[in-house]
Amino acid sequence: MQTGDLLDVTPEALVKAIVRRRKALASTLPKELERRTEENDRAYALAKPPKGASEKDEQNPEVEEENETFRRRTVSRLWSVRHAVEDTEEALAFWTQMETGDWGHLLEDARRVEEGGKSSYALRKKSEVDEV
Amino acid sequence: MSNRFHKDLAVLPREAVEATYASTIAQVNRLDEERQRLYMDKKLRSEVIKFAVNKIQQPPLIDHPELHANLVQAINEKHEFDRLLNGRDELTARLAVPRHRLVQAMGSFYERLTVSTKASEAPHLAAEMEMFSKFFEMQAMVRVYDGHQGLHAELDDARRALLETVKAINREDRKFTQRLNANNEQSRPLRREAGRLRAYLKGIPGTNPAPVPEQVEEFTLRLAAGNSLSIEEFAAMLEHGGLTKFEETEAPAAIPKKRSTTAMRRAEPRRGRRRPGKRDP
Incomplete structure (x- = not known):
């Protein structure tokens, strides 16, 4: 994107673009969640021997360790998707509310710069210098 | 009364020789005055150049600005350059990030906020809010930079103009x-001639020619113009009595005597002591 185009981006347009992206992401998540849940169930089944299995059926330690690693990985993936679902719901609610033009608090730094004040980077630099 | 040096004068009436002597002395004086003025001008130019290149903070006072238009111009250009430089420094301190970095970051933020990615790579809500806020702050910063777009060009122009003026002053220098x-070169033979005329006139009874004005030493002239001298020049002045008019300074306080030490260096262990060994008596 060219500089001129970036300068033409308005808060309304950016909020809309974010909502669009979030909605697109939200539409893929249920399928992803389903796939990860299924994968996790499979990993559990592999890692845990069925009840009543005899000593003869016991797996060798290497396979057991491999199954356990797979299980742990699937748990992590599943949680990532669950967090993504939660975050997406929260984000969609937030950005949908922003679509009404309620973004004022997000533009405080921009307003300060427009009014001739220092940028947040300059302020941070100054506070770092003061701390030293 | 006349010798081989004064053969040409012997044929002239005394009044004519006196008149020649007076005009020669006047010329010598005029040249001395001109030399003094040249030294002062040179010093003034040197001070202006020092101010222009930031070696001194205050410009020299120019008594006759109409005679030194280029020096006044250099001082004005330096003031203008300083003003623009301060403006640029204020802008840099206010925004803290260069424009090209802002544009780069804006592009990256815009892409991360709007382009669809996998769930694992998508930014979280907190990060989105931060990026949204920063994007518009950067937008405002770039607009401020664009509003001062002429500043850099003006600063470059002012720097170039100042350098040109300094070069011109240097050429004049x-x-x-x-x-x-x-x-x-002009003064030396005139002084010699004045000395010759005076020696001739002194030999005529009843005449009392005024003395030839003392030759003002180069160093003295330079000092009077406010120039500095090197250590070697000072040494030369001291040697030839050039500083005789200076007030005598108080004798320096006696330097306290140093503790007498033996000429030979005493080698002693820095730590511990040498223990007597078997070979020691």
């Missing part, structure tokens, strides 16, 4: 040196 050398 070289001409001044040539003029000073020419002045010296």
Whole structure:
């Protein structure tokens, strides 16, 4: 994107673009969640021997360790998707509310710069210098 | 009364020789005055150049601005350059990030906020809010930079103009040196001639010619113009009595005597002591 185009981006347009992206992401998540849940169930089944299995059926330690690693990985993936679902719901609610033009608090730094004040980077630099 | 040096004068009436002597002395005085003025001008130029290149903070006072238009111009250009430089520094301190970095970051933020990615790579809500806020702050910063777009060009122009003026003053300075050398060249034979005329006139009874004005030493002239001298020049002045008019300074306080130490270096262990060994008595 060219500089001129970036300068033409308005808060309304950016909020809309974010909502669009979030909605697109939200539409893929249920399928992803389903796939990860299924994968996790499979990993559990592999890692845990069925009840009543005899000593003869016991797996060798290497396979057991491999199954356990797979299980742990699937748990992590599943949680990532669950967090993504939660975050997406929260984000969609937030950005949908922003679509009404309620973004004022997000533009405080921009307003300060427009009014001739220092940028947040300059302020941070100054506070770092003061701390030293 | 006349010798081989004064053969040409012996044929002239005394009044004519006196008149020649007076006019020669007047010429010598005029050349001395001109030399002094040249030195002062040279010093003034040197001070202006020092101010222009930031070696001194205050410009020299120019008594006759109409005679030194280029020096006044250099001082004004330096003031303008300083003003623009301060403006640029204020802008840099206010925004803290260069424009090209802002544009780069804006592009990256815009892409991360709007382009669809996998769930694992998508930014979280908190990060989105931060990026949204920063994007518009950067937008405002770039607009401020664009509003001051002319500042850099103006600063470059001012720097170039100042350098050109300084170069021109430097060129003039070289001409001044040539003029000073020419002045010296002119003055020397005139002084010799004045001395010769005076010696002739002194030999005529009843005449009392005024003395030839003392030759003002180069160093003295330079000092009077406010120039500095090197250590070697000071040494030369001291040697030839050039600083006789200076007030005598108080004798320095006696330097306290140093503790007498033996000429030979005493080698002693820094730590511990040498223990007597088997070979020691």
